[in-house]
Amino acid sequence: MPTDVVMPQMGESIFEGAITKWLKQAGDRVEKDEPLFEISTDKVDAEIPAPVGGVLTEIRVPVGATVDVNTVVAVIDGPMKGAASDEAQGTGAKAQSFSSGTIGTTEVVPCYKAGANEATAFEQRSEPGRKLRSSPLVRRIAKENNLDLSRIAGSGSEGRITKEDILRYLSQYGPGGVAPQAPPLAGRIEPMSRMRAIIAERMVESVRISPHVHTVYKIDMTRIARLRERERAGFEQRHGVKLTYMPFIAAAAAQALVKFPIVNASLVDGFIHYHPSVNLGIAVALDWGLIVPVVRGAEGLDFPSLARTIADLAGRARTKKLLPDEIQGGTFTLTNSGVFGGEFGTPILNQPEAAILAIGGLRKEPVVLSDAEGNDTIAIRSMQHFCLGFDHRLIDGAEAGKFMSEIKRVLEEWNKPIQ
DSSP: OOEEEEOOOOSTTOOEEEEEEESSOTTOEEOTTSEEEEEEOSSOEEEEEOSSOEEEEEEOSOTTOEEETTOEEEEEESSOTTTTHHHHTTOOOOOOOOOSEEETTEEEOOOOOTTOOGGGGGOEEEETTEEEOBOHHHHHHHHHTTOOGGGSOOOSGGGOBOHHHHHHHHHHHOTTOOOOOOOOOOSOOOOOOHHHHHHHHHHHHHHHHSOEEEEEEEEEOHHHHHHHHHHHHHHHHHHSSOOOSHHHHHHHHHHHHHHSGGGGOEEETTEEEOOSSOOEEEOEEETTEEEOOEETTGGGOOHHHHHHHHHHHHHHHHTTOOOGGGGSOOSEEEEOGGGGTOSOOOOOOOTTBSEEEEEEEEEEEEEEEEOTTOOEEEEEEEEEEEEEEEETTTOOHHHHHHHHHHHHHHHHTOOOOOO
């Protein structure tokens, strides 16, 4: 019996997803749990495995299309009968079937031909040389308000004009309104990816919501640098992950967040929510954007468990294998801008979190050291900048200073076993 492959629901608040890549073609044999296609949602990019083994007999939704969850996107059947019929006809092409009409919120126009790019099945043309991608809802809003869709920039996959895009345009220019046209730009122009558009929207929203304040501390990481150098080989042998600086910083942050819970809180609808656990978001840079998987209950993890969890989440983020719950519910974020050589960054809050810590580059510097008698000496130390960005509605400078002083103390006086 044929098995329908549907767009999965990647979290309670996710109602649609965009197909970004088919990893198999119609006619290909697939094994159960083998990656079948890639999707992008408001929360995560992910590989979706085949629910059963068999032959992929039909692909119903092309690359670039956004459809509602539970929409049938493909069909898997048993071994295909007469599979050589294409070759007998001399086409050598693997057929793909796209039905006309509406799939979820996206109208799919059947214009597939052998060898054509899958995205052509999703194109809507309105004027020469311009390809418009939008849903029936967007086109209805445009018609009711006398708006020219060709003048609206799309932030969705492959430049698709989303409901948010047209409503934003309508609020700025009104019914029948026309935005001033920018002069032509030189160079290459391409639409924003879905993830890039979402990041842009969230960052603008965060700056609008929270009055951001930043404070920078320089921390002496020499004790940890020496400990790491001494223990790194044995640690990797015992626990199967490399000993990086991140678990040291995460452990220090978790301890400080327990001591100063306001930094781990959120302001929602005028009420301060004190979270019962420290859920650390660890920002991971990807070739196609940024994602923040969450280490839940970080305050209760021993050092090896913290290191393994961070390594596991970062690895699966880069291979699109994170689960929806693993990128939600963060209460505080760590972002390592220093990995690219920067002194420090001034990060934007990951709403509704109240604070975020940017980790700067680690460098050896000459530092003045004073002993108990007040004698000064100059020594070479491993120094690192840490910048705390915080929501000034919740956190005053005094609390931020106490919090950062606690992180500084824990890191400079590190005395915890790393086993």
